[in-house]
């Protein structure tokens with residue numbers, strides 16, 4: 293009896309080892325194809341694209357920057373469970389079990405070739421080659437578990453090998469399993485290392501970028517824009533802590549020297565293809581702009597303020613012969629495409645209305661970090677990122693809102709999404725226990741394009757008290773505020789609301805992030821000791 297259990301456990305382990313072999317080999321083969329073609333990345337990407345907006349939003353909220361790691365871990369856990377089962381199954385049905393590994397190869401291959409950034413059938417190779425070798429490993433290992441022990445096997449004690457399952461080739465199994473484990477670990481480590489090194493030309497191209505001085509510098513941030521209150525968000529968000537929201541499981545590493553941007557489409561009288569050097573050679577401007585994600589909950593972290601350096605998008609479009617629809621042009625939507633197949637649509641009228649819509653090359657004084665879109669991304673003041681801020685940009689197409697729905701719109705988000713007037717309490721933090729006495733309540737408020745005119749704070753059900761506003765940098769940047777509060781002992785709820793320069797006060801009405809951004813007032817509950 294005992295022998296049967298041992299064999300079944302070893303068979304399950306063989307399934308896992310076969311799975312590991314498949315993934316490791318796929319990783320190695322993906323070095324020759326593209327890192328994005330490796331099956332876990334491809335299946336993960338396909339899963340992201342098919343995840344309902346609400347779930348995706350939930351994942352972003354709950355796992356934040358770790359959402360992608362959680363997804364990949366989830367895929368591995370599911371694969372692991374199937375691999376265990378497949379191993380046990382192969383003990384009875386060796387061929388069918390081994391063939392089962394191939395099914396996963398097909399799933400990976402279909403996912404990889406179906407990605408929007410797929411470069412062709414070669415993307416199937418990592419999954420296919422990996423699965424074939426995985427199937428071989430499973431067939432060989434299970435074969436050892438099924439074949440009768442040879443008499444010469446010195447290690448085989450009669451008492452164990454004569455179990456109900458009969459004898460099996462212990463030494464053969466151990467040797468084969470050891471070889472498979474060592475080989476797949478080697479392939480996996482080598483594949484990972486080579487893929488990591490593969491982005492070297494992109495890294496070198498970024499290191500070689502020298503951003504020319506802008507012809508129009510950002511106006512100096514007024515000294516009073518940054519309040520000296522512990523716990524308040526820095527006025528300028530450093531790149532290292534700038535939020536990141538995108539669908540890329542592997543950050544695209546684009547070699548700037550090979551990068552091209554095509555501008556074409558409806559009503560583009562002079563289509564062009566530009567190089568990175570072409571953009572560097574143009575007049576650059578520098579602007580402080582606060583970027584906001586539509587997935588940001590009231591009080592959430594997906595908002596940041598950076599100094600962007602780039603080319604005026606409207607100027608470039610005008611040179612290409614584009615006219616805004618308000619001036620009779622036929623195209624009302626500008627669709628930006630990234631190297632990873634993301635599509636983001638912005639109103640042509642917005643990017644050409646005189647605001648500082650940029651093809652950004654620089655962020656806070658350095659070339660864009662890879663995670664934030666190197667070499668070139670869009671930044672449009674006043675529009676949520678999903679309708680304006682395409683990273684790893686490679687194509688700009690003029691079209692209409694009627695003719696084309698970009699990525700997020702296909703998934704239930706709005707076609708047009710100006711940023712809503714919002715405010716956030718940065719300090720005290722939720723459930724903080726400040727001492728009774730003067731407590732500084734402080735935070736940020738934003739209403740890009742309109743500007744912040746007033747911020748008010750309410751303690752419990754008390755009257756609205758006007759907060760002190762920090763100096764305004766521009767209408768397109770967030771604004772800090774603070775209010776000294778004479779805190780009395782006990783539990784208190786602090787609530788904030790902002791009023792923008794159009795005179796509109798931030799609505800109390802709660803709206804979910806889908807389809808066009810959350811609304812409502814941010815509250816923080818604290819206990820004063």
Ligand SMILES: Nc1nc2c(c(=O)[nH]1)N[C@H]1C(S)=C(S)[C@@H](COP(=O)(O)O)O[C@H]1N2
Pocket residue numbers: 534535536537538539540583584585586630631632634663664665676677678681682683684
């Ligand atoms: N290529 C690409 N660009 C993208 C996205 C993406 O998923 N892929 N996400 C957009 C969204 S939803 C936002 S809010 C901003 C975030 O920019 P950041 O990651 O630099 O903060 O990028 C936008 N640009």
Ligand SMILES: [Mo]
Pocket residue numbers: 537584585586587676677678
């Ligand atoms: Mo976003």
